[in-house]
Amino acid sequence: xxxxxxxxxxxxxxxxxxxxxxxxxxxxxxxxxxxxxxxxxxxxxxxxxxxxxxxxxxxxxxxxxxxxxxxxxxxxxxxxxxxxxxxxxxxxxxxxxxxxxxxxxxxxxxxxxxx
Amino acid sequence: xxxxxxxxxxxxxxxxxxxxxxxxxxxxxxxxxxxxxxxxxxxxxxxxxxxxxxxxxxxxxxxxxxxxxxxxxxxxxxxxxxxxxxxxxxxxxxxxxxxxxxxxxxxxxxxxxxxxx
Numbered sequence: 001x002x003x004x005x006x007x008x009x010x011x012x013x014x015x016x017x018x019x020x021x022x023x024x025x026x027x028x029x030x031x032x033x034x035x036x037x038x039x040x041x042x043x044x045x046x047x048x049x050x051x052x053x054x055x056x057x058x059x060x061x062x063x064x065x066x067x068x069x070x071x072x073x074x075x076x077x078x079x080x081x082x083x084x085x086x087x088x089x090x091x092x093x094x095x096x097x098x099x100x101x102x103x104x105x106x107x108x109x110x111x112x113x114x115x
Numbered sequence: 116x117x118x119x120x121x122x123x124x125x126x127x128x129x130x131x132x133x134x135x136x137x138x139x140x141x142x143x144x145x146x147x148x149x150x151x152x153x154x155x156x157x158x159x160x161x162x163x164x165x166x167x168x169x170x171x172x173x174x175x176x177x178x179x180x181x182x183x184x185x186x187x188x189x190x191x192x193x194x195x196x197x198x199x200x201x202x203x204x205x206x207x208x209x210x211x212x213x214x215x216x217x218x219x220x221x222x223x224x225x226x227x228x229x230x231x232x
Contacts, residue, residue, distance in 0.1 A: 003159070004159070033219060033220075035222070040224075041224060042123070042205060042222055042223060042224030042225040043160075043205055043207075043222035043225065044222075045219055045220070045221060045222070048219050056219055091159075091160065093160075098218065098219075099218065100148050100209040100210070100218045101148045101165065101167060101209065103162045103165070104152075104160075104162070104220060105159075105161075106159040106160045106161070107159055108158070108159050109159070
């Protein structure tokens with residue numbers, strides 16, 4: 001089992017450009033989560049899917065961020081018109097069922113740098 | 116909504132001294148699940164401890180924590196810090212979600228523990 005796979009590991013964009021981040025959850029896991037990690041805010045919840053359906057996107061900045069899960073093997077996080085304040089590590093995680101007591105398995109993250 | 120307040124920022128200790136990272140939470144649910152995740156450099160964050168049982172100590176890798184619902188706390192402790200404990204530590208609370216739709220974790224802001232010789 002390769003674990004949660006995130007690509008790319010590093011992405012540098014210019015201000016105003018688009019960034020697409022990819023996540024492949026652990027095979028068989030039905031819940032996929034996206035978090036943003038910064039020194040100041042720690043781990044901020046963005047959105048999550050269960051059985052590919054969006055369940056909660058309350059952490060997503062609505063105007064420029066969007067997430068999709070077109071099939072059970074991958075999810076994408078897209079940031080349009082990137083801004084310097086979007087610079088962070090974006091972490092994807094998966095769990096078996098998305099239940100309250102379950103362990104999250106995280107990927108290594110994508111470090112986004114917006115110049 | 117649910118929230119977690121934990122020791123945050125930089126925590127520097129000398130090897131051999133005890134570790135104590137505080138975590139308190141707010142939730143409307145009477146049966147919360149609390150977690151500690153650890154993030155070592157160049158690795159993925161991983162689960163360290165979890166509990167939902169009031170006043171029961173849970174242990175792993177030399178760390179321990181006890182959920183106290185009376186004080187809404189889940190402090191992380193270790194009797195003697197090791198150099199290899201240097202990492203980011205996050206306390207997290209699981210919301211109960213809506214019935215049948217699962218739940219998400221709300222994390223604290225994290226504490227960067229540095230253990231020096």
